[in-house]
Structure formats: structure tokens, C-alpha cells
Amino acid sequence: MAAGLDSQRLDLVFQSRPDILEGIRAAADSPAKVKLFNNIASFVYDQIHTSSEPAAKRRRVEVARGDAAANGAGSEGSSNGVDASQEEVQLVVKEISVSIPQRKKFELCFTKKHLYARAPGSLSPVQGVVYTWQDIEYVFYLPVPEKAQVQHNYVLFPRGSSLASLKGSAAPDAPEPLLFTVPATAPKQGTIDGPSAAEAEAYSDAYHTLFHWALRKHLAAAGSSAEIVSADPAKFHSAIPQSHRPKERAVHVKAFRGSKDGYLFFLESGILWGYKKPLLFIPLDRVAAVSYTSVLQRTFNMVVEVFTGGDGEGKEEVEFGMVDQADHTGIDEYVKRKRLQDRSMADARKAKLELAENMRAAKKEAGEGGGGEGAAGPKVSDLEAAQMEEERRLQDEEDELEEDYNPSSDDDSGGSGESSEEDSDDEEGEDDDEDDEGEEEGEEEEGEEGEDGEEGDGDVEIEDAEVEEEKVAVKREVKREVKREVKREVKREEMTGVTQAGLAVHDEDELAGGLYERGYDEMDLEEKFDVVG
Known part of the structure; x- marks a missing residue:
């Protein structure tokens, strides 16, 4: 043979x-x-x-063949008039686990113009897994979440396939992306073959070094501008620790797209959702706006508005659900850092917000701002608005408590507060004087009536009148002192932040009574001294 x-x-x-x-x-x-x-x-x-194979499976294969032929990737893998199977294979990497478009172990073959998969022992490309280097638009190298052993996925998007799952962006001739997984170990002996195998040995310390070298080499040779993009935990990472590797920061966020669970990766070039069909990558220049909906205590939804048309007119919303609330801060920082428009508080979204406090806060700001700082300030997310509303409510309660009294800055003004205190006490003292004068006049009238009735006791009555007048003066001064003392105590408590039950501990009447008795005793001593003198 x-x-x-x-x-x-x-x-x-x-x-x-x-x-x-x-x-x-x-x-x-x-x-x-x-x-x-x-x-x-x-x-x-x-x-x-x-x-x-069964008839049902045979029909599916026939449909796939028809689609592959329509996509320019037929059984012979022809593209641009070049038969991929007829090209010289420069490098072969065996035993590679491919997940998309087919879940199977294949051999990946690198030629001058093509990258394709073939079955072990076969020489022909697998239908639908043939890609030209010039058509590859995006390449990603991302970790596989929730695996005890460290693994990474390579994701290759042909031109027009990153948004193919959206209705407005569906390209009829766009092939499916390629997704294959590599371990963190080095390739086994005999898994690398082809004319470039000797050159590849220098990069065979690990699978990722081998594929990084091979992909970059062939992309550059074909004139493609695609670069391998990886996740950087220094720029974005999840706030939720990984149970299997607690010291390693996760660069993914769990999220549902419809009924399918998956992972979001916030990359420097865009947002990727995987690893289930259909894969979706939203470049930053295609993001029209980002908003948050269905905000609950533990989870929230993120809605990304995507430009689907080439002219930027067509738009479609993509919703990622059940995102953990712990990751909101990191996602919001990414949105602001990339200057993606946050439309959480836009008119079209206000009806969808679950927190009614946010709407009340927005209306209150619109009424108070009136084109000022509130109207000109940046829009905030619904979570920030909820916090602002809670702070505003607490401030309103404090304002109600301080409604009857506005404490002055005694320490800063160098005594100006004491002056205003004396003024206010004087005003209240004048009111007390008027009341006391009324009492004094009544007592004087009674004294005059007594004088008319008993002329013989004139000296005694005059002396009694003087005593009563002294008593009224002492009583008036005692009241003023009590009020001053009460206000000083209240001010001290408010300035030191000590909240007590008030001055109810000291009954005002008892305090006044004590001062009154002390003043009256002093007055009696003076009176006795005057009589003796």
C-alpha cells in the first residue's frame, strides 16, 4: 500500500x-x-x-448541512473560492473540548486562511465549524466559573455573529461562534502535530500560551485586527466570593437571560453573556443605555438597550435577570466609568420601578430645584434614589423637632449667641412684667382701699406695700432666671447631642419655688436690717 x-x-x-x-x-x-x-x-x-442514525437526527443533520452550505461553510469548507480541506494544515491541536457549535472533542486545525475542527482520524472539516481568519471579529479568553479545576474558554465571534441572537441584528449568513475549553495544564505528549509543531513546542508550557501564540500569529498573517481580550479583576470583579477558590476574585456575575442561566462578563470592549446558546456580546459602541429594573432586596434586573441597526436608529432591549444585589455597586461603577447612559430614572422607566419612594423623591427634587442644582444634577440610579429618600425623611423628622427653636452658634460667634439669648429673655421678661404689673396694680388698689378704711395704720400699710413690691420683684426675677436656666440646659443638650427626656427631671415649679424662698429670705434679712437701722 x-x-x-x-x-x-x-x-x-x-x-x-x-x-x-x-x-x-x-x-x-x-x-x-x-x-x-x-x-x-x-x-x-x-x-x-x-x-x-435515527431518522429524526438524520433530518437535523441535513438541515444543518443546508445552513452550512448557505453560510459558505459547506461540507468542503469552502470560503472565498478556497477549499479549506485542500489547504495545507500548518498546526493541529488534538483532544480539544468544543462546546459551540457542537459539543464534542475535536482536532483544531490551523491553515493559512482557515481555522476549522475535524473529527479524530478524519481529514475533512466538520460541517459548520470552519472559519476564515479575516472574518473573525472578536476573540475572548475567559475563565470557566464554578469549576474546582481551573479552566478557560476561548470564544471566537465571526463577523456579524456577536448580536445575531437579537431580532434586529440577525444576519442570515452569520456562522455560529466557536467556543472551546482548555485546562490550565500543559498539552500532553503527541497532542501537537503539523509542520509548525516544532515551533509550537516553545509555547507549549500551557494550553493558553500555545493558543495565544497560534491565534495571534494566524490573525496577524491574515491582516485581521482582532485581539485576544481577557477579563481583568483589577478593573471589574464580583463582590461575591467563590466557594471553591475563596482567595480568587471572580470576574463574572450570575445572570439569567430569559429562562437560561449564564454569566455576565464586563470587559473593556463590551459586555459578554455566556456560555449557553445563543452567545451574546454587546460592544460598547452598540450600547444605547443601561437601566435597572425589578429592584428587590436581594436581586435586580439589568436592561441594556442595544443599537441593532447600522445607522444607529434601530434599538432592542436585552434584559438580564436575577443579578445579585451585592454586585450592583461594581456594575454601576463600570457603567459610569465607560460613560454608558443610565436611564433608570427616565420617564419611560419610572412606571416600572418597584420602589415608590424613588418616584416621590424625583418629584420633590423637580419641585424644589426649579432649574437649580436639583434640576441640573446628574441622574441617579434607583438604589441611590432610595437612599436619598431615606436621608430626606430623617432630615424632615429632625426639622420638625427643631421647628420651634433654631440653635445659634454660641461657640463660633464669640458670645453673639448669649446676646441674642438675653434679648429673647428680655422680650419674655417684658411679657412677665406686664402680668406682674397687673398683679401689682391690683395689690396697690387693695392697699388704697385699706388706706381709706384705716387711716391710723398708715405707716404699717406703707411698709407692707413696700414688702409686697419687693416680693413681686423677687418673684419676677426668679421666673426670668428659671426660664434662662431652662433654655441654657436645652441648648447644651442639643449641641452635645445628648437626648434626654427634657428638663422634666427638674420640675419648673419646684425650682421656681426654691429660688423664690431663697430670695424671700434674703429680702426679709434686708428688711430687718432697714428696720433696725
Whole structure:
């Protein structure tokens, strides 16, 4: 048999026709014929394998073939008139776990113009897993969440496929993205093959170094501007620690898209959701606005408004649900840092907000601002608005408590507060004087009546009148002193922040009574001194 023939595949296909096998061996006298016979054997083998599948699965495969042919990735992997299967394979990496578009272990083949997957032992590309280097628009290298062993996914988006799951952006000829997983270990012996295998050995310390080198090399050779983008925990990371690796900061956020659970990655070039079909990547220049809805105690939803049309007119909303409230701060910082418009408080969203306090806060700010600082300030998210509303409510309660009294800054004004205190006491003292004068006049009238009735006791009555006048003066001064003392005590408590039950501990009447008795005793001593003198 000629060297290079796939004898195993030929024996499986033509085991019932040994005459054909003999003819192939005799005719395979050149590399071109060897390649032709191997392709024929692979094609027949695939046909036999497909025919043995159930009818329902066979129909799905036929539909996939029709789609692949329409997408320019037919059974021969042709694109731009070049047959990928006819190109020389420069590098082959075996035993790679592919998840999208098909979940299976394949061999990834690197040619000058193509990247494609093929089944182990096959020479032909797998239908629908053929990509030209020039058509690859985005490349990502991201960790696989919630795995005990460290693994990473490579995600390659062909041109027009990043937003293909959106109605307004669906491109009929866009192929599916490619997603494959690599471990953190080095490739096993014998998994790297091809003419470039010797060169690749220098980058084979780990799978990611090997694929980074191979992808960058072929993308640059094809003139593609795509770069490999990775997640940077220094720029964005989740606030929720990972149970399996607590010291490692997670760069993903759990989120649902519809009924499918997945992960959000907030990258420097955009927002990626994966790793389930359909994959979605929203470039930053396609983000029209970001808003938060369904804000609950533990979770919230994030809505991203996306420009779907090339002219920027068409828009479509993508909602990611059940995002943990602990990650809101990090997401909001990312939105502000990337200058993405936050429309959480826009008119179209106010009816959807669950927190009624936010709406009341917005209306109050609109009424008080009147085009001032409140109207010109930046819009805030619903969570910040809720906090502002709570602070405003507490401030209103404090204002109600201080409604009857506005404490002055005694310490800062250097005694000006004491002056105003004396003025206020004097005003109240004048009111007390008027009351006391009324009492004094009544007492004087009684004294005059007594004087008319008893002229003989004139000196005694005059002396009694003087005593009564002294008593009234002392009583008036005592009241003033009591009020001053009460106000000073209240001010001290308010300035030191000590909240007590008030001055109810000291009854005002008892305090006044004590001062009155003390003043009256002093007056009696003076009176006695005057009499003796």
C-alpha cells in the first residue's frame, strides 16, 4: 500500500469490497491520489455513519448541512473560492473540548486562511465549524466559573455573529461562534502535530500560551485586527466570593437571560453573556443605555438597550435577570466609568420601578430645584434614589423637632449667641412684667382701699406695700432666671447631642419655688436690717 493512505478508514468503508481496496492501493502512486482516496473514504464513512442514525437526527443533520452550505461553510469548507480541506494544515491541536457549535472533542486545525475542527482520524472539516481568519471579529479568553479545576474558554465571534441572537441584528449568513475549553495544564505528549509543531513546542508550557501564540500569529498573517481580550479583576470583579477558590476574585456575575442561566462578563470592549446558546456580546459602541429594573432586596434586573441597526436608529432591549444585589455597586461603577447612559430614572422607566419612594423623591427634587442644582444634577440610579429618600425623611423628622427653636452658634460667634439669648429673655421678661404689673396694680388698689378704711395704720400699710413690691420683684426675677436656666440646659443638650427626656427631671415649679424662698429670705434679712437701722 502507498504511504499516507488511511488504511483504517479504507478497511472500514470497503471491508466488503477487497477488490476496491486492491485497486486503490495500486493506483495510489502520488500524493494527490492518496489525498483523493482518503477524502473519498472519509466521505463514504460519514455517509454510512449518518445513515445509521435515527431518522429524526438524520433530518437535523441535513438541515444543518443546508445552513452550512448557505453560510459558505459547506461540507468542503469552502470560503472565498478556497477549499479549506485542500489547504495545507500548518498546526493541529488534538483532544480539544468544543462546546459551540457542537459539543464534542475535536482536532483544531490551523491553515493559512482557515481555522476549522475535524473529527479524530478524519481529514475533512466538520460541517459548520470552519472559519476564515479575516472574518473573525472578536476573540475572548475567559475563565470557566464554578469549576474546582481551573479552566478557560476561548470564544471566537465571526463577523456579524456577536448580536445575531437579537431580532434586529440577525444576519442570515452569520456562522455560529466557536467556543472551546482548555485546562490550565500543559498539552500532553503527541497532542501537537503539523509542520509548525516544532515551533509550537516553545509555547507549549500551557494550553493558553500555545493558543495565544497560534491565534495571534494566524490573525496577524491574515491582516485581521482582532485581539485576544481577557477579563481583568483589577478593573471589574464580583463582590461575591467563590466557594471553591475563596482567595480568587471572580470576574463574572450570575445572570439569567430569559429562562437560561449564564454569566455576565464586563470587559473593556463590551459586555459578554455566556456560555449557553445563543452567545451574546454587546460592544460598547452598540450600547444605547443601561437601566435597572425589578429592584428587590436581594436581586435586580439589568436592561441594556442595544443599537441593532447600522445607522444607529434601530434599538432592542436585552434584559438580564436575577443579578445579585451585592454586585450592583461594581456594575454601576463600570457603567459610569465607560460613560454608558443610565436611564433608570427616565420617564419611560419610572412606571416600572418597584420602589415608590424613588418616584416621590424625583418629584420633590423637580419641585424644589426649579432649574437649580436639583434640576441640573446628574441622574441617579434607583438604589441611590432610595437612599436619598431615606436621608430626606430623617432630615424632615429632625426639622420638625427643631421647628420651634433654631440653635445659634454660641461657640463660633464669640458670645453673639448669649446676646441674642438675653434679648429673647428680655422680650419674655417684658411679657412677665406686664402680668406682674397687673398683679401689682391690683395689690396697690387693695392697699388704697385699706388706706381709706384705716387711716391710723398708715405707716404699717406703707411698709407692707413696700414688702409686697419687693416680693413681686423677687418673684419676677426668679421666673426670668428659671426660664434662662431652662433654655441654657436645652441648648447644651442639643449641641452635645445628648437626648434626654427634657428638663422634666427638674420640675419648673419646684425650682421656681426654691429660688423664690431663697430670695424671700434674703429680702426679709434686708428688711430687718432697714428696720433696725
